[in-house]
Amino acid sequence: MAAGQQRRKFTPEFRIEAVRLVLDTGRPVAEVARDIGVVEGTLGNWVNLWRTAHAGEEPELSVSERAELAQVPQR
Secondary structure: OOOOOOOOOOOHHHHHHHHHHHHHHOOOHHHHHHHHOOOHHHHHHHHHHHHHHOOOOOOOOOHHHHHHHHOOOOO
16 A cells, blocks of 8 residues: 555445445446446455355356356366
8 A cells, every 4th residue: 555545444334235236237346346436356355255155145047147157268
């Protein structure tokens, strides 16, 4: 952090709403982060923490979502 910069604090409610924007809309983390004024890595961390804490709670993928995922090139 550069001199003179203060670390921003986000309420738990803000964090939850930000994560919901990613999960419920399927929008990329980078896009949501840019729209709400949060660093992409920060929002990505929040999403990952939520997924870890709520593992098994997300609904299963639909047939069309599975087909779409199968088309994504593997690294």
